[in-house]
Amino acid sequence: MSVQDSLETVNWDVSEEAHITVDNELCVTCEDKPCLHLCPAQCFDYQEDQEGGIYFAYEPCIECGACMVFCANDPEKGAVSWSKSEGGKGVEFDFG
C-alpha cells in the first residue's frame, strides 16, 4: 500500500496558513535530501522544475515534527521553518 493510499484514512481541518514552510534556496545545496524518504506523509516531493528540486505541501502533514529535527535543526540544512498548526486546525486522529 502506498503512503498516498494510507493517507486516505486520515482527516484534516486544513488551515489557510501553512504552519511549515520551505526555503527552496537552501534545498539547492542539500545533497542527500533526507526529506524525500524521512517525512512519513511524503509532504516533500522531488520535482525537477522546482528550485532545489523540492516541492513541499503542508496540507497532508500529520504533524510528527521529523522535518524540524532532520532539516530545520540541522545547521547545514535549515530549509524548513517549523511551527505547530494553528488552534483547532490540522490533522485530526480518531484512533490515536
Next chain:
Amino acid sequence: MTDVDFDVVVVGSGRAGTAAAYKLATEGLDVALVERAKQPGMKNITGGVLYGQILDELVPEFPEEAPLERHVVEHNIKLLHGDAEVSIGYRDLSLREEPNYTLMLGKFDQWFVERAVDEGTIFLPETTVKDVSQHSDRAVVHTDRPNGDLSCHAVIGADGVNTTVGRATGIQRTMRNEDMALSVKKVLDVGRDTIDERFNLDSDEGAAYIYTGYPEDAPTIGYFIYTFEEYLSVGAVGGLETLRWLGEQGYGGTGTPLYGLLEEFMELDTVRPYVKGDALEEYQGILVPEHSYDTLPDRYDRRVALVGDAAGLVLNKGYTFRGLDYGIKSGLEAAEAAIERTRDGNWDAFGRRYDERLENSYVLEDMKQHRHLPEFLKNERMYGAYPGIAIETLRGMYSAGSDAEGLTWKQAFRAFQQSDAGVTDLLKDGFRGFRSL
C-alpha cells in the same frame, strides 16, 4: 500576592498535562489546561501499554470508568532473521492483578480531561501556544487566540515531543537526529473475534508483540503489534539517524523509508497471519524521544516545568516501552511542586523543586537503572548476528536434516562460528546487556 489569571497554566492535555491539572484542581488551585486540538486526544498517538499503577493511585476507579481497550496479560519478544523467527512469549494470569492496558487516546484523553474539568480545571481547546515569557512576579503563556495571553504563577509544559514551551523558553537544547526515533503506525479494523482467534485471547485479554531483526543488521529498527478491543495497531519505529543512513545507502537498491519497512514487515510470512486483511482504519506518525538518563535534555526554569514527552521521559527497554506512566508521574510531581509553592509563595523555586522531586521519583530511578540500555540497543549485532545464532541453533535442533548432528551446544557453537560476531563481542555484549537490564 500578584494578581494573575491562573495559579498554573498547563500546556497540552495528554496524560501528563491532564494528570497535573487534575491534581492541582483537586487541591483547589486555579488551573487552565490549554489544548490546540478541537478535542482531547485528536493530536495524540501512542504505541504502548499503559502501566496503570500510578494512575490507579490518582484515580482508583479508573479501571472501571475509563475507556480502556484490553487488559494486557501477554508479552512477546520476537527476533526475526530471514524467513525465520525465534520468540519469547510470556503469559501470566497474575498480570490480571496489575492495571496494565492498551488504550486509544482519542477516547481515553477525552475521558481524563472530562474528569479534570469535573474537579475544576478550565479547559481551553483550539488554542495553540506561541510563546512563554517569565517575569519577576509572573509567567505569561502567549496563545494564538485574540487577547490570548494567560498570566500565571507557573507553567507546566506538557506539549509533547516537539514542545513549544521547551523551545520558546530556551530550556530545551535543539534536538538532532540522534535524539529522536520516528514511528509510523497503522490501525487495522479486524474485529473482536478475529483478534481473539489470531492472538489466542479471551474476551478483554490483550497481548503486546515487539519485533526486531528486520532488515538484518539495521540497528534501532523495531516493530510492534498491540491488540485493542476491536482493532489492531501495527507499527514500525527507528532512530532518525539510522533511517537517514538507510535512505542514503539506498537500502535494497531504492532507499526504503520507514513506511516501506512497515509494509514489508506486514508481508513477512511470520507476521502476515496476524495482520492480514485489507482493514486499514487510520495511518499515523509520531516522533519518540530516544534519550538515555545521561543525555536527557534540561526540563525546568524558574517558573516552568517540562513533563512527559516534552521532557524526553520515554524509555525503550527493548522488551517494552515506558512513557505513558512516566508522563503521568512527572505531571503529578510538577503539580506537587506547585502545591508546595502555594504554601510558601516562592514561585521562583517551582521549576527547581519539580526537578528535585522528579529526580527522586521512580521515573528517573528507572531511567538511571537502565542508563546503558539505549547504547546497548544501538548495537547492530542485536539486529543480525545474535538472532541468526539463535535461529541456526534451533534449526539444528529441529530440522530433520541435521538429526545426526548431536549435541545442541555443538550446534550453537557452530552457528556462532558461522556468524559475524566474535567471542569478544559476545562477552562484551553479554556484559553490557546484563548491566543495562
